[in-house]
Amino acid sequence: MRIGDDGRGIVSILRVPDLQDRPRMFSTFMLQMLAELYASNPEEGDLDKPKLVMFIDEAHLIFRDANKALLDQIETIVRLIRSKGIGIYFCTQNPTDIPPTILAQLGLKIQHSLRAFTAADRKMIRQTAENYPETDFYKTEDLITQLGIGEALVTALNEKGAPAPLVHCMMGSPRSRMDILKDEEIQGLTAKSKILSKYNQVVDSESAYEMLNAKIEEAAQAGMKEKAAEAEAKEQEKQAKAEAKQTKKDKSIFDDPTVRSMTRTAGNTLVRSLLGALGLGGRSRKKSIF
Numbered sequence: 001m002r003i004g005d006d007g008r009g010i011v012s013i014l015r016v017p018d019l020q021d022r023p024r025m026f027s028t029f030m031l032q033m034l035a036e037l038y039a040s041n042p043e044e045g046d047l048d049k050p051k052l053v054m055f056i057d058e059a060h061l062i063f064r065d066a067n068k069a070l071l072d073q074i075e076t077i078v079r080l081i082r083s084k085g086i087g088i089y090f091c092t093q094n095p096t097d098i099p100p101t102i103l104a105q106l107g108l109k110i111q112h113s114l115r116a117f118t119a120a121d122r123k124m125i126r127q128t129a130e131n132y133p134e135t136d137f138y139k140t141e142d143l144i145t146q147l148g149i150g151e152a153l154v155t156a157l158n159e160k161g162a163p164a165p166l167v168h169c170m171m172g173s174p175r176s177r178m179d180i181l182k183d184e185e186i187q188g189l190t191a192k193s194k195i196l197s198k199y200n201q202v203v204d205s206e207s208a209y210e211m212l213n214a215k216i217e218e219a220a221q222a223g224m225k226e227k228a229a230e231a232e233a234k235e236q237e238k239q240a241k242a243e244a245k246q247t248k249k250d251k252s253i254f255d256d257p258t259v260r261s262m263t264r265t266a267g268n269t270l271v272r273s274l275l276g277a278l279g280l281g282g283r284s285r286k287k288s289i290f
Contacts, residue, residue, distance in 0.1 A: 002195075015028065017167050019061075020058065020061055023061050023062075023064040023065045023066070023134065024065050024066065026061050026062060027061075027062045027063070027064075027066040027070055027074070028066075028070070030074070031070060031073055031074055031077070034040055034074070034077040034078075034081060034088075035073075037052075037054075037084070037086055037213075038077055038080060038081045038084060039087075039094055041084040041085065041086065042084070043083055043084060044083065044084055044085035045083065047085045050082075050085050050086055050087040051085040051086070051132035052085065052086045052087070053084065053086070053087040053088075053089065054087070054089070055101065056088065056089065057091045057093060058091070058092065059090035059091055059092040059097065059098060060093075060094065060098075062074065062090075063097060063098060063099055063102075064097075071099060071101075071102075074102065075099075075101050075102050075105070078102055079105055079106050081142070089108075090102075091107065094114075095111065095127075095128045095131060096124050096127055096128065103131060105154060107157040107163075108154075108155075108156045108157070108209045109131070109132065109153075109154070109155050109156075110152050110154050110171075111132070111144060111151050111153040111154075112147060112151070112155075113144065113145065113147035113148070113151070114128065114144050114145060114148065114153050115145060116145055120209065125141060125144055125145065125164050126141055128144060129141040129144060132155055132156055132165050132166050133163045133164075133165060135165060135166045137165075137166075138153075138168065140153070140164060140166065143168065149167075150170055150171050150173065151168065151170055151171070152168075152169055152171050153167070153168060154166070154167050154169045154170075155167070160290070165240065206268055230251045276290060
């Protein structure tokens with residue numbers, strides 16, 4: 001949402017060729033981008049023109065192999081993001097690539113020529129024609145196959161929010177060079193950019209792969225420490241049992257409480273007998289007189 005020095009908007013192109021072969025990841029990436037745009041922009045209401053327009057090329061990659069939960073989230077964002085002053089355009093060769101629930105949310109439809117080479121193509125063209133407002137002026141199903149280069153069928157929403165009648169238009173060609181930029185041209189454009197100082201710095205940020213590997217390594221080390229602690233506890237328990245067994249084995253018979261009690265009783269009896277024989281007993285005896 002940047003504006004150049006001349007007051008005109010700037011077109012930013014985000015190329016993600018590495019994701020085109022992984023539709024599910026591409027769908028998740030686009031959902032995250034749309035959700036971030038929705039969350040970071042304030043409510044704008046019904047603007048005369050959007051403050052940001054996003055064109056999603058090869059849109060069929062978003063919906064291919066996407067599960068229902070992901071499609072529901074994308075549909076919700078597409079329904080609500082217009083209130084943030086953001087417009088979304090899905091560009092695809094076959095309109096049937098876009099789910100009907102999302103196709104129904106699109107107010108502007110531009111349909112270029114379609115060719116019917118097979119029965120499946122003719123069926124697809126019939127379905128495409130049924131997505132446009134009914135008209136008595138055109139035979140939409142036939143006209144789609146007869147459109148030339150630069151021609152298109154266009155329908156939009158009128159001031160009341162209802163679909164406008166279908167119109168056969170000649171599209172104005174873009175005033176641009178349809179060619180690949182040379183390296184010198186790219187370097188010249190980027191050198192003039194106001195955001196060069198921010199994004200020209202090489203940042204080796206920690207990737208999700210590295211974060212996951214770090215967590216896996218941390219969990220593995222924690223598991224090893226836990227196993228080592230359990231092994232040490234078992235070893236200590238084993239040593240304690242061995243010491244207790246050895247101590248019990250080394251105990252004398254006199255350590256038994258019953259044996260000690262019997263020994264004390266026998267000792268006391270023997271001492272009293274010796275004292276009595278020596279006349280040193282504790283009891284006094286009376287002499288007998290004849």
